[in-house]
Amino acid sequence: MLPYLCHARRVLPCDLFLRYYRVMPNYIRWRQKGATYFFTVVTYRRRPILVSQTARELLRNAITDVQRKMPFEMPVSVLMPDHLHCIWTLPKGDDKFSERWRQIKEAFTHKWLASGGRDLDVSPQRRKEGRRGVWQPRFWEHRIRDEDDYLHHRDYIHLNPVKHGHARNPGDWPWSSFHQHVSRGWLDPNWPGSSAVELPDIPE
Ligand code: NI
Numbered sequence: 001m002l003p004y005l006c007h008a009r010r011v012l013p014c015d016l017f018l019r020y021y022r023v024m025p026n027y028i029r030w031r032q033k034g035a036t037y038f039f040t041v042v043t044y045r046r047r048p049i050l051v052s053q054t055a056r057e058l059l060r061n062a063i064t065d066v067q068r069k070m071p072f073e074m075p076v077s078v079l080m081p082d083h084l085h086c087i088w089t090l091p092k093g094d095d096k097f098s099e100r101w102r103q104i105k106e107a108f109t110h111k112w113l114a115s116g117g118r119d120l121d122v123s124p125q126r127r128k129e130g131r132r133g134v135w136q137p138r139f140w141e142h143r144i145r146d147e148d149d150y151l152h153h154r155d156y157i158h159l160n161p162v163k164h165g166h167a168r169n170p171g172d173w174p175w176s177s178f179h180q181h182v183s184r185g186w187l188d189p190n191w192p193g194s195s196a197v198e199l200p201d202i203p204e
Contacts, residue, residue: 033073033089033090033091033092034089034090034091034092034093034094034095035089035090035095035143035144036087036088036089036090036143036144036150037087037088037089037090037097037141037142037143037144038085038086038087038141038142038143038144038153038156038157038202039084039085039086039087039088039097039101039139039140039141039142040083040084040085040139040140040202040203041083041084041086041101041105041135041136041139041140042082042083042135042136042139043082043083043134043135043136044119044120044122044133044134044135044136045120045133045136046082046083046136047082047120048081048082049081049082049112049117049134050079050080050081050082050083050084051079051080051081051175054112054115054117055108055112055117056079056175058108058111058112058115059079059084059104059108061107061111062103062104062105062107062108062111063104065107066100066103066104066107069103070094070096070099070100070103071091072088072089072090072091072097072100073088073089074086074087074088074177075087075089075154075177076153076154076157076158076177076181077157077176077177078157078158078160078161078173078175078176078177078178079175079176080160080161080164080166081166085156085157085160086157087144087150087153087154087157088100097141101139105134105135108134108135109132109134109135112134113132113134117134119132119133119134120133120134121133140202140203142200142202149200152198152199152200153200154181155192155197155198155199156199156200156202157176157177158170158176158177158178158181158187158191159192159197159199160176161173161176169190170191170192171189171190178191
């Protein structure tokens with residue numbers, strides 16, 4: 001996709017170079033803190049419960065509560081009705097993303113059920129372990145390798161509402177970090193327009 005910085009000065013046209021610079025400092029800033037990961041987290045049996053106002057508030061609160069106890073940054077995210085994709089950067093030397101997700105899912109489930117949300121049946125064994133039918137167990141995780149990998153996953157996330165048929169353009173879907181990236185000048189409001197975007201191969 002975009003060449004590395006040392007090549008950029010020589011070969012890139014001016015506007016591309018500027019666009020490149022607008023993206024880069026943030027990736028470098030996040031990378032210096034610790035490892036960066038891409039995640040996909042899915043609801044139990046893909047029930048489309050996540051974009052109701054209640055669910056959105058509960059999920060946001062669950063994430064910020066966990067962030068307060070165990071900090072991480074979430075520079076890119078998108079909420080779909082039955083799953084979410086996001087990128088996290090953890091503090092240096094910290095790889096406890098599973099514990100963070102466990103707490104986020106647990107807090108959401110607890111509040112969701114308390115607010116009248118329904119769960120689905122799980123097996124008696126699962127129920128004995130305290131599982132409820134709200135989230136699919138586990139999650140998809142990928143460690144971001146470099147700048148290109150970061151940009152591919154960022155683009156994948158912002159294009160997800162289009163990919164799943166919920167929106168014609170990334171800007172049409174409200175629950176996406178695309179809007180923040182536009183307001184900070186990192187992305188054009190009409191992105192991707194007619195330009196081809198290289199996306200990673202991700203199952204969800
Ligand atoms: Ni998706």
